Amino acid sequence: MPIALVDSNNFYAACEQSIDPSIANRPLVILSNNDGCVIARSAEARAMGVSMGQPYFKIRHQLERIGAEIRSSNYTLYADMSQRLMSIIEANCEEIEAYSIDEAFVKISRPSNDILMTWARRLREITYQRLSLPIAIGIGESKSQAKLANHLAKTITSCSGIFDLGIENDQDYFLKQVEVRNVWGVGPKFAHWCHIHGIHNALQLRDMPSNKLKKKFGVKGIRLQDELKGHRCINFLSQAIPKKEACVSNSLSRPIDSIGELREIIATHTIRASEKLREHNQNATSITIFVRTSFYTPNFYSQSATQRLELPSNDTRVLLRAALSLTTKVFHPNYLLIKAGVIMQKLLSADYLQLNLLSTNELKGSKDESLIKAIDNLNKRYGRDTVYWAACGINRKWKIRRSYLSALATTRLSDIPIVRA
């Protein structure tokens, strides 16, 4: 059964345009947290030469000149649109693996005439009609082939967003069109090495001597080569595998040099991370906190500290105690910190709790659990921070900047767009 990769073009930009038709077909740029740099742009902005990853302050004038619309990232909106997209895809295929916020691998049988075009066109129509999101569909025998076909679907304009490598008589011709750096799994280092060794496109990569590849890139190189030949080496995961760690971090809107503020930030992140654990019914075995200064100033400083918990837990109070006790280990008064974060590690299912022979801790009482549950429910129902820990601080001057935030048009009643006849 072939594998297809379905993804949304310029997903974040398309979501913003979906809830605000006034910016459809306009150059549009989405900024990262703190309105730092460009993380997505509409096709129009791309065509006008706005590139990914550019710091906003460096290209502000260029954006003004081309009359670009600016949006701060609105992850609540994107996550909700993603769920809607996934459920449409799921209803139209045999198996689905939601691979990232804007793409899914799917399994779909070939009809008797071998032509999957009708299916693909129909899926594009439905998603555009219901969500106003344009999607691209690439079809192949392995995940890497599906990725490659998806790339071709976007770059060959005549195929209107759909490319099926499986029915092409001359696959080699198309593999040759894909630059090696655009092959899934090839990063900057790998691409550089390839160029030095005369490998410039996907065809050359597929056909190069595998012992040479193995020597440099180990099993990953061999796997990739086999996948390009159409052999499945990367498993299709129709059931989500439980996460092994959970990280919450961000850059601060201004540098900080006080441990008091660092404690507020670490507390805020720890609380969010514990919520995540409870959402996924998992416990953390150990917790790491980290801080660093800016990459762009002299005297770079970066530090982390880890603590193993006596018993795996997802109780905010237990995790807060551990995380806050680590702050003195990473804080240094001579450095201006610009980023801080918390990583919950070695996550285990909360259904089974491995006790510790020497532990003095008593088992969690039901009263404790219901307190945390009540807080979670209040915040879920009335919005984040309806009830919060004083450890997070009240002023929170370090909070991220989002000057161009759009509405929560699909998840908050008061933000629902109004259409006037």
Added chain:
DNA sequence: TCTGGGGTCCTAGGACCC
């Protein structure tokens, strides 16, 4: 003034076991 956030997998090397 201002440069994202959240993950996974693989490998090498150290510590340890019998």
Added chain:
DNA sequence: TCTGGGGTCCTAGGACCC
């Protein structure tokens, strides 16, 4: 000159993904 062999587990760091 000479220093066992075969294995597991853990961690840190690199590379990559979106």
